[in-house]
Amino acid sequence: MAVFAVTGWIPMKIAGKGFKWFWNKSKPLAITVVVVISAVKIHSYVKKQNRRKKWNNAGKDVVVLHMFPRGHFCPNLSPFVVKLEMYLRMADIPYQVDYEEPVGPKGKCPWITLNGEEIGDSQLIMEKLGPMYNKDFSSALTPEQKAIAQGMRIMVDEHLLWCLVVWRYVVDAGRSLVVCMELPFYFAIMLRVFLGKIKQSTSAQGIGRHSYAEVEEMGRKDLNALSVYLGEKRYLMGDEPTEVDCAVFGMLSQIVWNSPNSPYLKMIETEFTNLQAYCQRIKERFWPDWNECLKPPLPRSQ
Structure with a gap:
């Protein structure tokens, strides 16, 4: 709480005073700014929800793989994207690729959507998919x-x-x-x-x-x-x-x-x-x- 008091409350207080000054100086302009910001946020939220609706309609047990755009010489410039996509191919797991939202719930790429669930981190994804699709390529190892x-x-x-x-x-x-x-x-x-x-x-x-x-x-x-x-x-x-x-x-x-x-x-x-x-x-x-x-x-x- 003390950290919030120092790093959070003071900037919020300054921002509040700044907006109050702006409001008193030009109410019509301030209202316009608020409306525009709200409209942008609403539009962004609607687009995000529509994307999730599309991903959830990919089909039962079909992985939607979210990644950065493809590269010129290699399918991706993220080693973790290549890692996970290779696993999906090796395990013969049906998947679709999405580039619209490459950064996922943990702030990392890649991530997946599977049956409405959002899962991040390539290694954790592989460990979840293995038992689900009955794939264990290391079972014969000592x-x-x-x-x-x-x-x-x-x-x-x-x-x-x-x-x-x-x-x-x-x-x-x-x-x-x-x-x-x-x-x-x-x-x-x-x-x-x-x-x-x-x-x-x-x-x-x-x-x-x-x-x-x-x-x-x-x-x-x-x-x-x-x-x-x-x-x-x-x-x-x-x-x-x-x-x-x-x-x-x-x-x-x-x-x-x-x-x-x-x-x-x-x-x-x-x-x-x-x-x-x-x-x-x-x-x-x-x-x-x-x-x-x-x-x-x-x-x-x-």
Whole structure:
């Protein structure tokens, strides 16, 4: 309550005095502003409700996958979108794609609508869908293998991710975004603020406090661990893919297709070539329509 008193009440009091002054100076204009703001909010609310009505009519047990727009070279520039979409394909779960509202109830992308329920976070979504659709690709793994898979997933989702974030948004200053996807016209205006917030996030997480060379070496160690463990196997845990492959492919897809000139791409092309072959295998098996999932779409033969 004390925090609210300091950070919440004072600005509200100032805003109240400002509106009172504005009201006394020009009542007709103040009324017009209130009416316009109210109309915009009502219109936004109606559109939001109509979208949900449409999503709820997708069909019983049909997943509506909410995501950012498609990329030029990879189906998405979010590793977590690619991760979840691969899982849906691997599990043969019927789904539709939506771009109208990419950020979900937890302020994250992707998220899904399923039978009227809104669910956020790619990993939690997979863990919910597995039992519902009777899909458990890790059931044949030993307890030790499951522990290794869990460790690999966390390394990719929670550590290699930040190495890539530092390169994409701090070192490369977001240039790969401009190259790899179609961005709204106003993005250029917001870019500096956006990059500043990302840099603050890397500092808060901790990795942004290291030098670029140190972060690059951390990323190298992660890629080396994946490469060594994969070895000559077709997939990370053996001859058939499991849930951890969705996370690993989601992250590696960003390096292979969405990080031109990055040090991590050079590592995969020269040092960890089995990871590149691994990505190609997954692409061919689960994304036969890869080119059609790009923006703009390409012919399948390219």
